[in-house]
Every structure is written in structure tokens, then in C-alpha cells.
Amino acid sequence: MGRGVSAVYLDTVRLPVAALGPDNPLPPLGAPKLVTPMVDTLAADPEMARNLAYGRPRTLLPYTVQDGYTRDLTDRDVPVAIVDNGILRAEFLLDFGGRMRSLVHLPTGRELLHRNPIVQPANLALRNAWFAGGVEWNLGTTGHTALTCAPLHAARVVRPDGVEVLRMWEFERGRELVYQIDAYAPAGSPVLYVHVRIINPNQHEVPVYWWSNIAVPETPDTRVLAPADAAFHLAYDGVLRRVPVPTYDGIDRSYPTRAQHAADYFYDIAPQRRRWIAALDGDGTGLVQSSTDQLRGRKLFLWGQSTGGHRWQQWLSPPGHPYLEIQAGLARTQLEHLPMPAGARWSWLEVYGLLTADVAKVHHHDWDTACAGTEEALHELVPRHVVDAELDAARQWTDQPPTQRLHSGSGWGALEQRHRGTDGDHSLDLPGTPFDTDTLGCEQQPWLALIDTGDIPAPPSRATPGSYQASPGWRQRLEHARDNWFVWLHRGVARWHAGDTDAARDAWHASLNATANPWALRNLAAHDLHAGNAHNAASTLLLAGTMLPYMRSLAVETLQALLVADRPTEALALVDRLPPHLRAHGRIRMLECAAALAASRLDRATRLVDTGIVVADLREGEDALDQLWFAYHDLRADSGTATEDHPLPCLYDFRMT
Incomplete structure (x- = not known):
């Protein structure tokens, strides 16, 4: 050029x-x-x-x-x-x-x-x-x-x-x-x-x-x-x-x-x-x-x-x-x-x-x-x-409308523009950054229904919720919608985000009373964990898992709660019930190893540590892998297995200090 x-x-x-x-x-x-x-x-x-x-x-x-x-x-x-x-x-x-x-x-x-x-x-x-x-x-x-x-x-x-x-x-x-x-x-x-x-x-x-x-x-x-x-x-x-x-x-x-x-x-x-x-x-x-x-x-x-x-x-x-x-x-x-x-x-x-x-x-x-x-x-x-x-x-051209669209982002701006516009708020009518209605997609459909009809139809109880709204304006719409298990679920989420945890708990109980569903159970478990009741949280998550036995994120949260509640044997039993593709997931393998160590199952921990644990979503600053390594060798020493100083291998070394 x-x-x-x-x-x-x-x-x-x-x-x-x-x-x-x-x-x-x-x-x-x-x-x-x-x-x-x-x-x-x-x-x-x-x-x-x-x-x-x-x-x-x-x-x-x-x-x-x-x-x-x-x-x-x-x-x-x-x-x-x-x-x-x-x-x-x-x-x-x-x-x-x-x-x-x-x-x-x-x-x-x-x-x-x-x-x-x-x-x-x-x-x-x-x-x-x-x-x-x-x-x-x-x-x-x-x-x-x-x-x-x-x-x-x-x-x-x-x-x-x-x-x-x-x-x-x-x-x-x-x-x-x-x-x-x-x-x-x-x-x-x-x-x-x-x-x-x-x-x-x-x-x-x-x-x-x-x-x-x-x-x-x-x-x-x-x-x-x-x-x-x-x-x-x-x-x-x-x-x-x-x-x-x-x-x-x-x-x-x-x-x-x-x-x-x-x-x-x-x-x-x-x-x-x-x-x-x-x-x-x-x-x-x-x-x-x-x-x-x-x-x-x-x-x-x-x-x-x-x-x-x-x-x-x-x-x-x-x-x-x-x-x-x-x-x-x-x-x-x-x-x-x-x-x-x-x-x-x-x-x-x-x-x-x-x-x-x-x-x-x-x-x-x-x-x-x-x-x-x-x-x-x-x-x-x-x-x-x-x-x-x-x-x-x-300043002369930043509000100038686009000459040619090249790519579409999400439909959330168009949805918010519709949401505000129904109350006479045109703050998102911005010519330089238009949120066109043709960007609205599947994620926005339940919320469009809430705007247009005042209601959100309830899907089957095991259908994935998909998306959430939590701002005060959307919370007000949810509070005025017709009751069903799905609306109660979303009311609880919006209330939680606003800091009203007791009202959120009440909404999730109402969701369960309307229709048994794993989503409200999981959120109630989160409430229990927030309140310091890990035992109740773990039991509730186990129940939710019977409804969604193949959801990885729910299995991870359940294993974490069981470990916090000092129930490692149940954690290992849950891992044994998971399908092979979930058992092979790196974070689940890491939690399985932690449970094996807590249950003094050195044989099971050895198999996991020796074959390598790769956690794709290991968080920056997370020290779980190095703690696992040293806890494993501490257990080997306590069990009488001959062990010397074992430096952390590169595979497990993500230490920031």
C-alpha cells in the first residue's frame, strides 16, 4: 500500500x-x-x-x-x-x-x-x-x-x-x-x-x-x-x-x-x-x-x-x-x-x-x-x-454514524435500548454507536418477552437458564412478572446481586416449591456456603447433581463443597459416578487427588500425581497444584514410604513468588 x-x-x-x-x-x-x-x-x-x-x-x-x-x-x-x-x-x-x-x-x-x-x-x-x-x-x-x-x-x-x-x-x-x-x-x-x-x-x-x-x-x-x-x-x-x-x-x-x-x-x-x-x-x-x-x-x-x-x-x-x-x-x-x-x-x-x-x-x-x-x-x-x-x-466526528458495518457484537445493547425506551429513556439512542435490532439473538429472547408481555415463559426445569439480568431496572421488571419457577429463579439472582441475600434465598425456595429444579438448589447451596454452612451446601449440591449428572461445573462445585465440609470419601464416590470425559477433566482430577489425600488414599493420589494433572483453567495466583504436590509427599512420609526432598516439578510450578 x-x-x-x-x-x-x-x-x-x-x-x-x-x-x-x-x-x-x-x-x-x-x-x-x-x-x-x-x-x-x-x-x-x-x-x-x-x-x-x-x-x-x-x-x-x-x-x-x-x-x-x-x-x-x-x-x-x-x-x-x-x-x-x-x-x-x-x-x-x-x-x-x-x-x-x-x-x-x-x-x-x-x-x-x-x-x-x-x-x-x-x-x-x-x-x-x-x-x-x-x-x-x-x-x-x-x-x-x-x-x-x-x-x-x-x-x-x-x-x-x-x-x-x-x-x-x-x-x-x-x-x-x-x-x-x-x-x-x-x-x-x-x-x-x-x-x-x-x-x-x-x-x-x-x-x-x-x-x-x-x-x-x-x-x-x-x-x-x-x-x-x-x-x-x-x-x-x-x-x-x-x-x-x-x-x-x-x-x-x-x-x-x-x-x-x-x-x-x-x-x-x-x-x-x-x-x-x-x-x-x-x-x-x-x-x-x-x-x-x-x-x-x-x-x-x-x-x-x-x-x-x-x-x-x-x-x-x-x-x-x-x-x-x-x-x-x-x-x-x-x-x-x-x-x-x-x-x-x-x-x-x-x-x-x-x-x-x-x-x-x-x-x-x-x-x-x-x-x-x-x-x-x-x-x-x-x-x-x-x-x-x-x-x-x-469532537467533530466521534458522533458521526458509521459508513459501513464490518462486524456485529452482542445483542445486549439493542435489548437495553428497548428496555430503557419503553420508559421514555433514550440515553442509548447514540448515532455514532448504534445498537441495531438485527443484533438481537437467542440470549435476549426471554428478556424481550419480559419487556413486551411482562412475563417470561417457564422452560423445562432442566433447561439451561442461559443468561441473567441484575440491574435495578431489570430487577423491577422481574418483581412484577407473573410467578413461575423460572421467574423466581431470576428474581433470586437479581436480589442476590443487590445484596439482599435473605430475599434471594426466599425466591429460590419459591422456585423449588413451584417446580423442582437443579438451578435453585445450586443457588441455595451458594447461600449456605456464603453463610459458612458447607455441610448443608454439599448435601444440596449432591441433590442438584442427581438432576444434572453430566454438568462439569456443577460437579466441580460439589467436589469443592465436599472437601470444605471434610467429606472426602463422598467426594471420591462422586468422582467414581462421573462419566469418563468428566473424570478426565483436569480440575476434577485435581479435586479427586485432594480428596484422595484427605481420605489417606495414597494409592489413588499416586496414580493421579504420577500420570500428571493439567488444569486448563488454573487461575493466576492459584497455588492448588504446588500445595497438592507437597501434601502428597507429606502423606508418603507419614505412611512410612521412603521419601526425600522433592522439588516441585515444572509441570506443577505456577508460583508467583
């Missing part, structure tokens, strides 16, 4: 992909879990302390959990959108949150991002499924967005000056926000512009979280630079520390390969400084990201050089493709939410490009010299005033 042309078009890329599989139909009634629970926030100033305590959601509802994937890769054609101006070529995965998978500097052929050669989900996101690489757009609550493995709407927009723009948008159901990502590269531009807008269509304040997570290649001489002399450091001990940059504890942490363990470094950038972060190699070249001032935070995440860190890298990306992340967010850390006023619209502009800086300055021992040299090169690439002016100019 010529250097004078800017274009947006569709393409496909053939990739090995592990299919997501079906969503887990059980509503996620627990609170979202931080990878690193905070135990010490004394380093936070008053503003940060307020943001840390603000905005935590009670559940992930109305979303369901994406845990149906495996580690089996199959080649498939994946739809992508391309932004190309002859200098930069950016590739966006439309079925995976609009992630920018690749950014190539065409004159040199250099890939600026960690372009993962596979799409392998793993348990790192709010809804479980996440994959490594590229630039991920995170809106919602602390963690990887609920839409990271979901399709977005996409269209081509042609600006008044003829520049083609890739527009991606969606309705984020957890916070009930609309977000819009406009990516473009004008003719001759050495940087990709990404204009982001968040719209709060509600008549109330909403807690907001945004981080652009940028994966870049990690080499032995990569240096990460940002205009700060201090950072808020979070390791996996739950302590937030304010530490000097770049050298902390005798190690220059701006070179990520010198750090042993996984950690976050949130740079404390002074308000007047330009916002930027760069990952530059031994020659002083690499990716730079900068933005207008509203995108305040910058962060370095690294896996570290421990066995566990290397294991995680190879779990997510093939060997030989190490990466780190440089990130940018609205707050100073990823542990915070910011209050977004009713009806507000927030916009900022990000830029991405190849930076070539003076190598002697980039790798200078004096940090101020290194940062000044990097910022000088950034100014040559794209001056700060140019980025600010581009944001100002964007």
Missing part, C-alpha cells in the same frame, strides 16, 4: 485457536477475586485510598463465566479488521474484544507488539477466559475485562477529511456503560491514533475502570521507561509499596529480565508531565505509547525469571515468545475505580508507534538522562500539542 493512502478493511488470519466452548450456565454469585488481595495499603495517599475502597461490585452478574475451553488448538480463520496507512499496519481481533493483535512498522517490517502465534485461553480474566498478546482494552472493574473474549460491533467511519476510521463499540453490562474505540492512521502518520470514549447513559454516578494493556516482546536488554522517579509496587504478598524508580532493593527494575518474581509497578507520574511509556531494546528502539492527560496511569507488569514465571509465559504463549506488559489507565493503579458522573462522556487519545531514541541516553545509568532522551525522541515522533489538537478535532 502506498504511503499516501489510509484504509480500513476486513481480512482473516489463520491461527491455532483453543475454542472457548460453552459458557458456564451457573450464575457467578461470588465477588470478583483480585489476583493479589490487598492486605496493606499504607502507601496510598488519601485520594488513592478513596479510590481503592470505592466501586467494588458484589458479583460479576449479569455476565456468565467462560470456563469451557481446553488446551486443544485447532487451526481456524479468525476475522480481523486492518488499519493501514503504508507506514503502520494494525490488526484487530473482532471476536476477541477488539484486541489489537499486531502493529507492524512497514518500512522496517518490525512487529511492535507481542504477536502471540496462538489464541490459548487461560484463567486470568474476570470471566475466566483470557489470552496473551497485543493491546487489550479493559473497561469494567479491576481485572481483565468481561468482554476480552467476546465480539464487538465494528464499522468503517469516514471522517470529513477522508481519513478512514475503524470504530469498535459495545454496551458493557456490568457498569451499564457504552464504550467506543476509534483507531486510525492518517496518510503519512508515523503513529496509530486510538480515540477512546466512555459514555455513562445513566442518571447516577458509576464507578469506572479503564486500562489499555500492551504486550511487547521481552528481550534481555529491553528497558521500560516512563517519566517518574517513584512507583507503587505490588507483588503477590498483597502489600502496596511506594518504591524508587528505577533502582529498588539494589536492582535496576527498568530492565525486566533482572527481576526474579512477577510484580506490578504503577508509575507515579507528576500531573504536569506528559503521559507516556516505552519498551526499548538494546538499540534504543521499540514501542512507545503516549496519550492525552486524562489517561493518567502507567504500569509495568513482568512475569519475572522464576520457574513459575517462565511456566506461566509458556502456558500462555509458545516457548521462545517471552513478553512483558506496559499499560495505561485512568487511575494511578489498577486497584482503583474513579467516580463517573451521571450522563458524563470521557474521551482521550492514545498514540502507538515505533520510537528510535539515542541508545546512549536510553541505557544511561542516570535515570533522568534516560527519560529525557526518550521524551525528546517522542517529541520528534509526535509532539504533545499535536496529540492534544487531534483530540480536540475528534
Whole structure:
């Protein structure tokens, strides 16, 4: 493509992909879990302390959990959108949150991002499924967005000056926000512009979280630079520390390969400084990201050089493709939410490009010299005033209707528009980000019936519920619907999300009284677990399992409850009743091994440990496998079996510290 042309078009890329599989139909009634629970926030100033305590959601509802994937890769054609101006070529995965998978500097052929050669989900996101690489757009609550493995709407927009723009948008159901990502590269531009807008269509304040997570290649001489002399450091001990940059504890942490363990470094950038972060190699070249001032935070995440860190890298990306992340967010850390006023619209502009800086300055021992040299090169690439002016100019076209639809996201925005419109609320009638009625699908049908008729027909009692609604507006509709077991089930879910746990329990009992069903039983078991009654919860889950004997997620929850209730023999008996394909599932094998150890069944535990346990959805920070390994060898020693010190094998080493 010529250097004078800017274009947006569709393409496909053939990739090995592990299919997501079906969503887990059980509503996620627990609170979202931080990878690193905070135990010490004394380093936070008053503003940060307020943001840390603000905005935590009670559940992930109305979303369901994406845990149906495996580690089996199959080649498939994946739809992508391309932004190309002859200098930069950016590739966006439309079925995976609009992630920018690749950014190539065409004159040199250099890939600026960690372009993962596979799409392998793993348990790192709010809804479980996440994959490594590229630039991920995170809106919602602390963690990887609920839409990271979901399709977005996409269209081509042609600006008044003829520049083609890739527009991606969606309705984020957890916070009930609309977000819009406009990516473009004008003719001759050495940087990709990404204009982001968040719209709060509600008549109330909403807690907001945004981080652009940028994966870049990690080499032995990569240096990460940002205009700060201090950072808020979070390791996996739950302590937030304010530490000097770049050298902390005798190690220059701006070179990520010198750090042993996984950690976050949130740079404390002074308000007047330009916002930027760069990952530059031994020659002083690499990716730079900068933005207008509203995108305040910058962060370095690294896996570290421990066995566990290397294991995680190879779990997510093939060997030989190490990466780190440089990130940018609205707050100073990823542990915070910011209050977004009713009806507000927030916009900022990000830029991405190849930076070539003076190598002697980039790798200078004096940090101020290194940062000044990097910022000088950034100014040559794209001056700060140019980025600010581009944001100002964007106001002329961000509401411009799409020129051509390229891809469809979910039907939830169209449903919400219908839901609000019946009450005269037209806050989702947004010409720049239309939610067309032809995007409504099967998941939305019960809720359309509730809008149109005031009722939801009850399906057979073992039919999968499929989807949920939990906002106050939808809860009100549910409370006024005609009673049946299905309506009572959903009333309970909405009440639980609102924090009315006793009323939720009453609704689920009413659902059971109307029609015996496994879904209400499972939710009542969750209520018992919440109340600390693991014994009752386990018994209730066993009963639900008689109605759904082939549901993996229910079997997993039942085994977990039996172990908490100290009923390992019953857990082993349940495993024995499961069909072979469920018994072979990695998480069930792990729970079976834990039950065998608790029941002193060394023979059974040995068979499982020796043949290998691979848990496809092992959660980031989860220490179940290493605890299992050491508990197994402790039991062998107690039983009189000769044993010596047994270091944790790489297969089971996912330790973050």
C-alpha cells in the first residue's frame, strides 16, 4: 500500500485457536477475586485510598463465566479488521474484544507488539477466559475485562477529511456503560491514533475502570521507561509499596529480565508531565505509547525469571515468545475505580508507534538522562500539542454514524435500548454507536418477552437458564412478572446481586416449591456456603447433581463443597459416578487427588500425581497444584514410604513468588 493512502478493511488470519466452548450456565454469585488481595495499603495517599475502597461490585452478574475451553488448538480463520496507512499496519481481533493483535512498522517490517502465534485461553480474566498478546482494552472493574473474549460491533467511519476510521463499540453490562474505540492512521502518520470514549447513559454516578494493556516482546536488554522517579509496587504478598524508580532493593527494575518474581509497578507520574511509556531494546528502539492527560496511569507488569514465571509465559504463549506488559489507565493503579458522573462522556487519545531514541541516553545509568532522551525522541515522533489538537478535532466526528458495518457484537445493547425506551429513556439512542435490532439473538429472547408481555415463559426445569439480568431496572421488571419457577429463579439472582441475600434465598425456595429444579438448589447451596454452612451446601449440591449428572461445573462445585465440609470419601464416590470425559477433566482430577489425600488414599493420589494433572483453567495466583504436590509427599512420609526432598516439578510450578 502506498504511503499516501489510509484504509480500513476486513481480512482473516489463520491461527491455532483453543475454542472457548460453552459458557458456564451457573450464575457467578461470588465477588470478583483480585489476583493479589490487598492486605496493606499504607502507601496510598488519601485520594488513592478513596479510590481503592470505592466501586467494588458484589458479583460479576449479569455476565456468565467462560470456563469451557481446553488446551486443544485447532487451526481456524479468525476475522480481523486492518488499519493501514503504508507506514503502520494494525490488526484487530473482532471476536476477541477488539484486541489489537499486531502493529507492524512497514518500512522496517518490525512487529511492535507481542504477536502471540496462538489464541490459548487461560484463567486470568474476570470471566475466566483470557489470552496473551497485543493491546487489550479493559473497561469494567479491576481485572481483565468481561468482554476480552467476546465480539464487538465494528464499522468503517469516514471522517470529513477522508481519513478512514475503524470504530469498535459495545454496551458493557456490568457498569451499564457504552464504550467506543476509534483507531486510525492518517496518510503519512508515523503513529496509530486510538480515540477512546466512555459514555455513562445513566442518571447516577458509576464507578469506572479503564486500562489499555500492551504486550511487547521481552528481550534481555529491553528497558521500560516512563517519566517518574517513584512507583507503587505490588507483588503477590498483597502489600502496596511506594518504591524508587528505577533502582529498588539494589536492582535496576527498568530492565525486566533482572527481576526474579512477577510484580506490578504503577508509575507515579507528576500531573504536569506528559503521559507516556516505552519498551526499548538494546538499540534504543521499540514501542512507545503516549496519550492525552486524562489517561493518567502507567504500569509495568513482568512475569519475572522464576520457574513459575517462565511456566506461566509458556502456558500462555509458545516457548521462545517471552513478553512483558506496559499499560495505561485512568487511575494511578489498577486497584482503583474513579467516580463517573451521571450522563458524563470521557474521551482521550492514545498514540502507538515505533520510537528510535539515542541508545546512549536510553541505557544511561542516570535515570533522568534516560527519560529525557526518550521524551525528546517522542517529541520528534509526535509532539504533545499535536496529540492534544487531534483530540480536540475528534469532537467533530466521534458522533458521526458509521459508513459501513464490518462486524456485529452482542445483542445486549439493542435489548437495553428497548428496555430503557419503553420508559421514555433514550440515553442509548447514540448515532455514532448504534445498537441495531438485527443484533438481537437467542440470549435476549426471554428478556424481550419480559419487556413486551411482562412475563417470561417457564422452560423445562432442566433447561439451561442461559443468561441473567441484575440491574435495578431489570430487577423491577422481574418483581412484577407473573410467578413461575423460572421467574423466581431470576428474581433470586437479581436480589442476590443487590445484596439482599435473605430475599434471594426466599425466591429460590419459591422456585423449588413451584417446580423442582437443579438451578435453585445450586443457588441455595451458594447461600449456605456464603453463610459458612458447607455441610448443608454439599448435601444440596449432591441433590442438584442427581438432576444434572453430566454438568462439569456443577460437579466441580460439589467436589469443592465436599472437601470444605471434610467429606472426602463422598467426594471420591462422586468422582467414581462421573462419566469418563468428566473424570478426565483436569480440575476434577485435581479435586479427586485432594480428596484422595484427605481420605489417606495414597494409592489413588499416586496414580493421579504420577500420570500428571493439567488444569486448563488454573487461575493466576492459584497455588492448588504446588500445595497438592507437597501434601502428597507429606502423606508418603507419614505412611512410612521412603521419601526425600522433592522439588516441585515444572509441570506443577505456577508460583508467583
